[in-house]
Amino acid sequence: MNIGRAIEIMQAGDIIDVSYQGESVIIQTVDEKEKTARIYTKTNPDKEIDVEVYHLIEEQ
Incomplete structure (x- = not known):
């Protein structure tokens, strides 16, 4: 995934x-400079991790 799309998904009103x-996962924040996203899983929302945006996959 690219940074622009990650930001669009983060800001979207829809899931x-x-x-x-x-x-x-849910994208909580995106750091454009570092090209990372803070995410958490739907099954464990208390455990947030930072990952490189290009590791995220938008499901169709």
């Missing part, structure tokens, strides 16, 4: 399915 390493 857009995104996965990281095969697990559904």
Whole structure:
């Protein structure tokens, strides 16, 4: 995924399915400079991690 799309998904009012390493995640913030996103899984919302945006996959 690219930075622009990650920001669009983060700001979207609708839920857009995104996965990281095969697990559904929510994008909480995007750091454009570092090209990272802070995400959490739907099953464990208390565990936030920072990942490189290009590792995120938008599910169709």
